[in-house]
Amino acid sequence: xxxxxxxxxxxxxxxxxxxxxxxxxxxxxxxxxxxxxxxxxxxxxxxxxxxxxxxxxxxxxxxxxxxxxxxxxxxxxxxxxxxxxxxxxxxxxxxxxxxxxxxxxxxxxxxxxxxxxxxxxxxxxxxxxxxxxxxxxxxxxxxxxxxxxxxxxxxxxxxxxxxxxxxxxxxxxxxxxxxxxxxxxxxxxxxxxxxxxxxxxxxxxxxxxxxxxxxxxxxxxxxxxxxxxxxxxxxxxxxxxxxxxxxxxxxxxxxxxxxxxxxxxxxxxxxxxxxxxxxxxxxxxxxxxxxxxxxxxxxxxxxxxxxxxxxxxxxxxxxxx
Amino acid sequence: xxxxxxxxxxxxxxxxxxxxxxxxxxxxxxxxxxxxxxxxxxxxxxxxxxxxxxxxxxxxxxxxxxxxxxxxxxxxxxxxxxxxxxxxxxxxxxxxxxxxxxxxxxxxxxxxxxxxxxxxxxxxxxxxxxxxxxxxxxxxxxxxxxxxxxxxxxxxxxxxxxxxxxxxxxxxxxxxxxxxxxxxxxxx
Numbered sequence: 001x002x003x004x005x006x007x008x009x010x011x012x013x014x015x016x017x018x019x020x021x022x023x024x025x026x027x028x029x030x031x032x033x034x035x036x037x038x039x040x041x042x043x044x045x046x047x048x049x050x051x052x053x054x055x056x057x058x059x060x061x062x063x064x065x066x067x068x069x070x071x072x073x074x075x076x077x078x079x080x081x082x083x084x085x086x087x088x089x090x091x092x093x094x095x096x097x098x099x100x101x102x103x104x105x106x107x108x109x110x111x112x113x114x115x116x117x118x119x120x121x122x123x124x125x126x127x128x129x130x131x132x133x134x135x136x137x138x139x140x141x142x143x144x145x146x147x148x149x150x151x152x153x154x155x156x157x158x159x160x161x162x163x164x165x166x167x168x169x170x171x172x173x174x175x176x177x178x179x180x181x182x183x184x185x186x187x188x189x190x191x192x193x194x195x196x197x198x199x200x201x202x203x204x205x206x207x208x209x210x211x212x213x214x215x216x217x218x219x220x221x222x223x224x225x226x227x228x229x230x231x232x233x234x235x236x237x238x239x240x241x242x243x244x245x246x247x248x249x250x251x252x253x254x255x256x257x258x259x260x261x262x263x264x265x266x267x268x269x270x271x272x273x274x275x276x277x278x279x280x281x282x283x284x285x286x287x288x289x290x291x292x293x294x295x296x297x298x299x300x301x302x303x304x305x306x307x308x309x310x311x312x313x314x315x316x317x318x319x320x321x
Numbered sequence: 322x323x324x325x326x327x328x329x330x331x332x333x334x335x336x337x338x339x340x341x342x343x344x345x346x347x348x349x350x351x352x353x354x355x356x357x358x359x360x361x362x363x364x365x366x367x368x369x370x371x372x373x374x375x376x377x378x379x380x381x382x383x384x385x386x387x388x389x390x391x392x393x394x395x396x397x398x399x400x401x402x403x404x405x406x407x408x409x410x411x412x413x414x415x416x417x418x419x420x421x422x423x424x425x426x427x428x429x430x431x432x433x434x435x436x437x438x439x440x441x442x443x444x445x446x447x448x449x450x451x452x453x454x455x456x457x458x459x460x461x462x463x464x465x466x467x468x469x470x471x472x473x474x475x476x477x478x479x480x481x482x483x484x485x486x487x488x489x490x491x492x493x494x495x496x497x498x499x500x501x502x503x504x505x506x507x508x509x
Contacts (some may be wrong), residue, residue: 069375069377072378175354179454311451317455
């Protein structure tokens, strides 16, 4: 083989080797750009904690007990700690958060609620943490009546950011309140002008009213009347049975619903057979939530004119049904 | 015109007198159920509770006493034996229940009763109406091993009386003053 051919073959092998083992080198000029893109979806707001009158509501109803107030209202202020990961919680208004108060242990929502309160971002006590992620929202003061159902209640705070909802439901207790009012106005039960030697009808009609949230039975007793200056006694326990409580002004006739009762030192039951029921509204005009009380007295002849005093005791017990 | 001719007639003359029966009524008191009202305790343990006496609509100052019923042999103590409440006010009453070491296990279902009467001026006339609100349920379960922490309430500390401290400081100042007075007199 000629030297010339040998070199040629060598060059060919070299070129083939280069083609096989060496990747081609390309020279690229210029540049390309790409836009980075990600999408942050709306994060639903969350209700973290509910407070009623600054006490935290939990799953255990008796952890938070609110007392009713006799014959009037008790204000309840709801407050909630919320989280909005989108950082808009400082923009929430009364359109965003609602608190529902529902008696009982069933579902609590707009259909079952007996009290509905709109809640606002509280500019004084609203922001905590950074970036408007954590906020407080506070409701307007809501009045609960004395006669509302005692026992377990639910409170549900539902929050929306306009796109999605968050909510939290907790339990609390509206406490039992035993109370009655007698007489309804002033502090005088007027026995009026009395005539000696006969039954005095139509004296002293006054209402007694249940002013709590428990149905009551009432037990009555009284002591003899004693003249303040001359010491004479009107004996109400004598054979004449001279002292009657009634729900009508007629005596000794008994014309109305509740049988009249002779009152003496021994306790006597006197109230509607249903018990003195709870009021169902502020006017308390539902049947048997109030009761007329008339005192009839048969003052014997021979008593001096004087001012006579005694003690009347009224004891309430839970209605025995 | 009616003629009164005989003694018999005289007796049966209808004598009309005005008896002023003004009732100093409590008017209304309210009593709330004690908080907590279901307490679980082991022997030897105690828990505090609180309830309210509400004189919201009472026109007069009232005086109230209270008692626990059907809870023997548990020991119930109240922070005050009786309380005077101004009209329109609410008074919190604190109590403590203690389980004696020999109390049988079981659930004790008792009640708290509150009796109130109007405080009237001496010599006032009329009938006094006293009110008793009974039947506020109060349950204590005495167990061998308690589940969870004791349910209790914190009794607020009563305001400390600084009168004693003031008297002591005053006496000290007087003693020191007298001492220096006699000392300076002796020198002169």
